[in-house]
Amino acid sequence: MRKSLWALRVLFLALCTVSGFLVSQVRPEFIEQPTNGLLIGFGLGWVVIALDEMLKGVSIRVFSAASVGLGLGLLVAWLVESSDILKYVDDKVLWMIRVSLYLAFGYLGMILAMRSNKEDFSLLIPFVRFAPHRASERLLLLDTSAIIDGRIADLVQVKFAEGIIVVPRFVLKEIQQVADSHDAIKRARGRRGLDMLSRIQALPSGQVKIHEADIPEETGVDGKLIRLAKLLGAQLFTTDYNLAKTAELQDVSCVNLNELAAVLKAVVLPGDVFALKIVREGKEKGQGVGFLGDGTMVVVAEAATLLNQQIEVQVSNVVQTGAGKLVFADLRPAPTAASAAG
Numbered sequence: 001m002r003k004s005l006w007a008l009r010v011l012f013l014a015l016c017t018v019s020g021f022l023v024s025q026v027r028p029e030f031i032e033q034p035t036n037g038l039l040i041g042f043g044l045g046w047v048v049i050a051l052d053e054m055l056k057g058v059s060i061r062v063f064s065a066a067s068v069g070l071g072l073g074l075l076v077a078w079l080v081e082s083s084d085i086l087k088y089v090d091d092k093v094l095w096m097i098r099v100s101l102y103l104a105f106g107y108l109g110m111i112l113a114m115r116s117n118k119e120d121f122s123l124l125i126p127f128v129r130f131a132p133h134r135a136s137e138r139l140l141l142l143d144t145s146a147i148i149d150g151r152i153a154d155l156v157q158v159k160f161a162e163g164i165i166v167v168p169r170f171v172l173k174e175i176q177q178v179a180d181s182h183d184a185i186k187r188a189r190g191r192r193g194l195d196m197l198s199r200i201q202a203l204p205s206g207q208v209k210i211h212e213a214d215i216p217e218e219t220g221v222d223g224k225l226i227r228l229a230k231l232l233g234a235q236l237f238t239t240d241y242n243l244a245k246t247a248e249l250q251d252v253s254c255v256n257l258n259e260l261a262a263v264l265k266a267v268v269l270p271g272d273v274f275a276l277k278i279v280r281e282g283k284e285k286g287q288g289v290g291f292l293g294d295g296t297m298v299v300v301a302e303a304a305t306l307l308n309q310q311i312e313v314q315v316s317n318v319v320q321t322g323a324g325k326l327v328f329a330d331l332r333p334a335p336t337a338a339s340a341a342g
Contacts, residue, residue: 009049016045062216065113073109077101115217138163139234143225144174146237148193151257153200165200165208166234170224172197172210226252265294268327272315276329278306298327 020041024034055063080086080101089097140163146152147167155161179190200206213231215224222243229236229252236247236254247254278288281304288303290313300313313329320326 009052013042013045013049016048017041020044062114066110069109069111069113070106071109072113073105073107074102076109077105080105139166139232140164141166141168141225141229141232141234141236142171143236143238143240143243144171144178144193144221145239145243146257147171147175147196148178148189149239149257150192150196151261152237153196153203153206156200156206157203159205161237162205163235165206166211166232167197167208168211168213168224168228170214170221174221222246226250229253261294265296266292268292268296268315268318268325270315270317273312273332275310276300276313277310278303278308280307292327296325296327298329300329300331302331 017038018041020037020039021034022037023041024037081098086094086097140152140161142152142165152161152165156165175190175193177190178186179194181187181190197208201208211228211232213228215227218224218227222240225236225238225243226247228234229247230250234253236243236252237257238244238247238254239257241256241258244254244256244259276290276292276298278290278300280289281287282289282299286302286304288300288306290298290300292298298313300311301316303311303313312332314332315327315329317328318325319328
């Protein structure tokens with residue numbers, strides 16, 4: 001990409017240089033010497049390339065806003081100039097006032113347009129935004145924590161979270177920085193995030209789009225995500241409690257995967273029967289301990305001798321503690337021959 005960009009710039013510079021030479025041949029009253037024409041064309045080409053390099057971080061949104069703002073500013077300056085307010089001004093200073101008007105109103109129009117949000121200019125500025133053409137398509141905006149967490153991939157796989165997965169470029173850059181970290185734990189987390197994105201994209205129902213908007217007016221990643229979610233009308237997915245609450249305060253639809261997991265935990269009631277693997281002994285004599293899929297501890301009476309075995313247990317009591325639920329169960333007696341026959 002970088003090489004092709006510079007190839008295009010070299011071609012443009014050559015065309016500018018040739019154009020300067022041709023102007024010196026066609027209109028010698030403007031440029032007398034062919035050498036001067038070559039130098040002027042070459043110099044103007046370099047000025048344009050320098051401006052291009054300076055504006056490489058400017059998005060289409062900012063450029064379109066600045067363009068419309070400039071147009072509005074110049075229109076206001078023209079209206080002021082066309083009015084009778086300047087008819088008594090001396091001709092010697094009139095041109096200075098005109099130049100000042102166009103420069104001032106042009107600058108103010110650009111600045112005000114660039115500072116304004118999308119809603120302020122939705123009728124005037126042709127914003128190029130990442131949005132579906134069909135209203136039925138849903139945008140799911142992921143932050144770094146949701147990608148690294150990985151549960152969003154499972155939600156997409158079972159079609160619980162359907163829509164277009166939107167990953168901002170600044171989030172992808174953050175994950176890549178974590179993946180390149182010298183810390184082994186951070187490096188593993190970053191690589192897991194990249195693997196999760198690849199996994200989602202490989203799913204039949206997974207469609208991942210990288211969004212190029214940077215939101216330069218926001219300095220923090222959280223602020224950029226909330227602002228982008230507003231602009232796109234997307235639903236934000238995260239595991240960050242503070243980000244979720246901040247998004248909620250700003251009326252942005254947000255799903256905290258940790259809260260979702262807590263809500264979807266299986267409800268265990270006294271009398272329920274299920275299979276459980278005993279992994280260790282309990283604190284009391286004869287107790288065995290196992291864990292449900294969501295991490296809930298199950299204490300089984302008279303199961304200490306059944307370590308690493310899959311058994312059937314029946315819930316006798318459920319206790320809510322400060323650390324969560326604690327389930328007490330008994331071994332389910334094997335059916336007798338008579339009951340089996342019956």
